Amino acid sequence: SQTIHQWPATLVQPVGSPLSLECTVEGTSNPNLYWYRQAAGRGLQLLFYSVGIGQISSEVPQNLSASRPQDRQFILSSKKLLLSDSGFYLCAWRTGGTYEQYFGPGTRLTVT
Amino acid sequence: EDQVTQSPEALRLQEGESSSLNCSYTVSGLRGLFWYRQDPGKGPEFLFTLYSAGEEKEKERLKATLTKKESFLHITAPKPEDSATYLCAVQAGGGATNKLIFGTGTLLAVQP
Numbered sequence: 001s002q003t004i005h006q007w008p009a010t011l012v013q014p015v016g017s018p019l020s021l022e023c024t025v026e027g028t029s030n031p032n033l034y035w036y037r038q039a040a041g042r043g044l045q046l047l048f049y050s051v052g053i054g055q056i057s058s059e060v061p062q063n064l065s066a067s068r069p070q071d072r073q074f075i076l077s078s079k080k081l082l083l084s085d086s087g088f089y090l091c092a093w094r095t096g097g098t099y100e101q102y103f104g105p106g107t108r109l110t111v112t
Numbered sequence: 113e114d115q116v117t118q119s120p121e122a123l124r125l126q127e128g129e130s131s132s133l134n135c136s137y138t139v140s141g142l143r144g145l146f147w148y149r150q151d152p153g154k155g156p157e158f159l160f161t162l163y164s165a166g167e168e169k170e171k172e173r174l175k176a177t178l179t180k181k182e183s184f185l186h187i188t189a190p191k192p193e194d195s196a197t198y199l200c201a202v203q204a205g206g207g208a209t210n211k212l213i214f215g216t217g218t219l220l221a222v223q224p
Contacts, residue, residue: 006155032210041216042216043199043213043215044156044199044201044212044214046211046212049211059211090155090156092155098161099144099146099161099210100144100146100158100161101158101210101212102158103148103155103156103157104155105154105155106153106154106155108153
């Protein structure tokens with residue numbers, strides 16, 4: 001069966017510091033991968049998606065970036081965090097033939 | 113603009129008191145409508161996919177229905193463990209994105 005992991009689970013970082021969040025998927029090949037951010041009282045906002053290694057598409061202009069160095073690994077990064085980057089970051093995957101996406105456990109990021 | 117609106121924002125029920133959650137959508141070319149359950153501090157858990165008006169899906173005490181403009185999540189004789197935020201999402205159009213547009217959710221509290 002498929003499993004999705006995210007780490008770290010929680011993170012507290014000062015403004016201006018770098019960020020690296022990692023997501024890995026097990027039990028599937030060539031998944032579509034997604035990064036979402038969920039702010040309190042708001043719906044999930046799609047940040048990035050990837051259909052393959054090295055292929056990244058951005059949905060929202062911001063100081064975040066994403067990379068996909070391996071088929072089942074997706075990384076969210078920032079060089080300098082802003083207070084507005086605080087939120088709950090979720091990674092999701094999907095494979096061909098189905099439209100539903102499956103989410104990881106999430107990373108709670110607090111920028112202080 | 114594609115949009116998803118969920119109501120009510122919050123719902124408090126007594127154990128055994130059946131009710132329905134609403135998800136109304138405005139989208140061009142619906143490819144699928146999705147229901148998720150999200151517990152506090154966790155990633156959304158996939159529940160159902162509905163593809164066309166008239167379709168129904170059931171899982172334990174939950175039943176999801178779809179019309180051309182809205183979906184309902186019916187909860188029959190709920191238990192305290194059904195307490196969670198229920199999210200609705202739609203996929204419009206097509207292409208590699210499989211972009212999901214989420215509503216802000218309904219927070220359900222079931223009291224014993």
